[in-house]
Amino acid sequence: LTILGIESSCDDTAAAILRVPDDGAPQILAQTVQGQGQLHADFGGVVPEIAARAHAEKLDICVAEVLRDAVLGLQGMDAIAVTAGPGLIGGVMSGVMCAKGLATGAGLPLIGVNHLAGHALTPRLTDGVAYPYLMLLVSGGHCQFLRVGGPQDFTRLGGTIDDAPGEAFDKTARLLGLPQPGGPSVEAEAALGDPARHAFPRPMLDRPGCDMSFSGLKTAILRARDAIVADKGGLTRQDRRDLCAGFQAAMQDVLAEKTRRALAACPDLGVIAVAGGVAANEAIRGALMGVAEAAGVRFVAPPLALCTDNAAMIAYAGAELYRAGQRDDMTLSARPRWPLDAAAPSMLGSGK
Ligand code: ATP
Numbered sequence: 001l002t003i004l005g006i007e008s009s010c011d012d013t014a015a016a017i018l019r020v021p022d023d024g025a026p027q028i029l030a031q032t033v034q035g036q037g038q039l040h041a042d043f044g045g046v047v048p049e050i051a052a053r054a055h056a057e058k059l060d061i062c063v064a065e066v067l068r069d070a071v072l073g074l075q076g077m078d079a080i081a082v083t084a085g086p087g088l089i090g091g092v093m094s095g096v097m098c099a100k101g102l103a104t105g106a107g108l109p110l111i112g113v114n115h116l117a118g119h120a121l122t123p124r125l126t127d128g129v130a131y132p133y134l135m136l137l138v139s140g141g142h143c144q145f146l147r148v149g150g151p152q153d154f155t156r157l158g159g160t161i162d163d164a165p166g167e168a169f170d171k172t173a174r175l176l177g178l179p180q181p182g183g184p185s186v187e188a189e190a191a192l193g194d195p196a197r198h199a200f201p202r203p204m205l206d207r208p209g210c211d212m213s214f215s216g217l218k219t220a221i222l223r224a225r226d227a228i229v230a231d232k233g234g235l236t237r238q239d240r241r242d243l244c245a246g247f248q249a250a251m252q253d254v255l256a257e258k259t260r261r262a263l264a265a266c267p268d269l270g271v272i273a274v275a276g277g278v279a280a281n282e283a284i285r286g287a288l289m290g291v292a293e294a295a296g297v298r299f300v301a302p303p304l305a306l307c308t309d310n311a312a313m314i315a316y317a318g319a320e321l322y323r324a325g326q327r328d329d330m331t332l333s334a335r336p337r338w339p340l341d342a343a344a345p346s347m348l349g350s351g352k
């Protein structure tokens, strides 16, 4: 099965061509990701209208690029997979319209893919992980534990009730005047700081289950920063490092403890996989690895380029859905919201 994947749900326009043999490892024949960081840099966040326009401009270019790199024409594809949500509606619509045009023109089947399913199935693409497994998706926009039983079988065990961890890293960086994206800059500063200087809260550890909250942490950083500024008139380099170290330690402790509980709630699972940009954080990754080891399960972290937004994961999820019999047509619509699964009440509150 050779499949073209298209992704445009946030601020990256991406296309990929994947070959998925009946048995044997999938092979990425070509892929491209075009970010929009510069376009949004002056606004302190992604501007939906600008993103939608940029996607509309870049989609054709990305598709042409991967077809050229794979030395294949559209007639060499068996299907076209596209992110149909969740995400910024303008961008998702641009991608869906592009895919519909290509599918109609080439007479190919169209498969609408949930972006989160793309992330959640990535460990199968990169490491051939077998169902079922536990997934921690931890990115700039999401944070949730999923039990993954199949390409259409997801059970949400819990997740953040407010900010996503990546968002918290980015906001912390902004509060401390560090460059965006905040994750890498906060991590670099934290490595030189004292995590014990500030006792930041570990929100919701006192409550059972796998839900998390990170917005209070951001407020705590703001207060600590303002207290130092009020006291000394400004922040030294070391003050910044200590604030970053304290923040990262809190984040790490919460994610590790909630992961321990998620694993305890699913004793039949032998693998925990992570995806999302925050999984790039060495300290967090190390803590999660320690939790997996203690629980006697395998820890899988795909390479960073496949952990963050990309189209290879959409093509891969599309291939699995194609094999499961899914076919979409011109009625496929873009969905700004599209939960993989409603919370499973029986799992919440367990695992303490
Ligand atoms: P989503 O995929 O949920 O829509 P997104 O596209 O913003 O959101 P990703 O591309 O997966 O998310 O990840 C980007 C986020 O990861 C940013 O918030 C960034 O700060 C964070 N991040 C990247 N590297 C690190 C790191 N080393 N430590 C912590 N966070 C990091």
Ligand code: FE
Residues within 6 Å of the ligand: 115, 119, 139, 308, 309
């Ligand atoms: Fe994503």
